[in-house]
Amino acid sequence: MIFKNPVPNFIYMMYRRFRYLYLNDTTPVVASIKVTQRCNLRCTHCTWVNKVTQDLPLQRWKEIIDTIYDRGCFVIFIEGGEPTLREDLSEIISYIKGKGMGCVMFSNGTRDLPDADLNAVWISIDGTEKNHDAVRGNGSYEKVMRTLERYPEKNIFSMTTLSKTNTSEIESICEELSSTSLKGLIFNFMYPYKDISSQVLPREERVAVARELMGLKQTYPKIISSDSYLKTVGQPDKICYPWLLLLATADGNITQGCTVEPAEERNCDVCDMMCGLEATLGFELYRDSMKFWNNFNILSYVDIDRCPDWTLRMSRINRKLDT
Numbered sequence: 485m486i487f488k489n490p491v492p493n494f495i496y497m498m499y500r501r502f503r504y505l506y507l508n509d510t511t512p513v514v515a516s517i518k519v520t521q522r523c524n525l526r527c528t529h530c531t532w533v534n535k536v537t538q539d540l541p542l543q544r545w546k547e548i549i550d551t552i553y554d555r556g557c558f559v560i561f562i563e564g565g566e567p568t569l570r571e572d573l574s575e576i577i578s579y580i581k582g583k584g585m586g587c588v589m590f591s592n593g594t595r596d597l598p599d600a601d602l603n604a605v606w607i608s609i610d611g612t613e614k615n616h617d618a619v620r621g622n623g624s625y626e627k628v629m630r631t632l633e634r635y636p637e638k639n640i641f642s643m644t645t646l647s648k649t650n651t652s653e654i655e656s657i658c659e660e661l662s663s664t665s666l667k668g669l670i671f672n673f674m675y676p677y678k679d680i681s682s683q684v685l686p687r688e689e690r691v692a693v694a695r696e697l698m699g700l701k702q703t704y705p706k707i708i709s710s711d712s713y714l715k716t717v718g719q720p721d722k723i724c725y726p727w728l729l730l731l732a733t734a735d736g737n738i739t740q741g742c743t744v745e746p747a748e749e750r751n752c753d754v755c756d757m758m759c760g761l762e763a764t765l766g767f768e769l770y771r772d773s774m775k776f777w778n779n780f781n782i783l784s785y786v787d788i789d790r791c792p793d794w795t796l797r798m799s800r801i802n803r804k805l806d807t
């Protein structure tokens with residue numbers, strides 16, 4: 485039995501924590517839907533593009549969204565491929581919002597954004613212009629910058645996945661992106677999928693880069709990745725709850741668990757991806773991670789800064805990697 489009318493607020497999170505802690509309820513909390521696997525780009529690190537070429541019809545996605553809602557998720561991340569290639573994207577977003585769930589979209593930022601009530605948009609930016617274009621194709625960076633200029637009022641964030649190709653220019657990335665209309669900069673560490681494992685930073689370098697980012701926040705306050713996440717990078721005792729996530733792939737297959745698994749068997753020892761770790765820390769009520777999620781207006785309408793420590797401590801426990 486789960487809460488049938490999820491609302492994106494603190495009360496629902498506390499309710500789900502209560503059920504997790506005392507009733508061992510590991511039904512999912514957030515969902516990710518790959519509404520298409522088509523893409524207008526051919527990024528060098530992409531493991532997903534064009535593996536499924538036929539999009540599911542709108543009605544099928546509505547049924548999947550119904551299932552996601554019934555299973556207790558209160559926010560849906562729309563991803564791809566490139567979601568904006570779907571002409572009915574605004575209808576998918578409206579359907580999600582109409583059910584009272586939050587909705588965040590991932591995009592490569594090279595196309596018009598939908599005229600829809602999104603909580604936030606995450607645009608992948610892999611470096612300064614030269615490096616970004618080397619990964620995503622010539623002219624991609626310029627298109628992203630035009631997109632940011634076109635939508636200064638939207639709640640748009642950059643998502644930079646760190647690898648051997650871009651860590652040497654982190655400060656330049658922060659400087660350039662801080663001068664745009666982006667509302668915040670998110671950093672992630674590349675997962676060593678089989679095809680791209682040679683691009684992944686060794687553990688010691690990931691730890692060093694994470695520490696560097698914590699320091700850079702003083703100069704570039706638009707960096708919103710939480711210190712709690714950055715401190716877990718490379719640590720053997722990090723916590724990650726893959727059951728938090730419900731994933732619908734482009735062929736409509738729904739699985740619960742780690743985002744790696746539809747592609748290959750997961751290896752948590754070498755994973756520092758922000759999605760699973762930051763979600764887990766938010767669910768564990770780490771204040772800075774909750775504030776991270778609050779940037780997208782999906783976790784809570786309460787002011788986390790005004791919550792006394794005891795309210796957060798009361799509900800927090802640490803468990804080792806869960807399955």
Ligand code: SF4
Nearest residue numbers: 523525527530565592
């Ligand atoms: S924009 Fe995303 S889906 Fe498209 S090719 Fe690049 S990584 Fe793959």
Ligand code: SF4
Nearest residue numbers: 724742750752755760
């Ligand atoms: S740490 Fe989390 S996101 Fe990473 S592979 Fe393990 S379960 Fe998946």
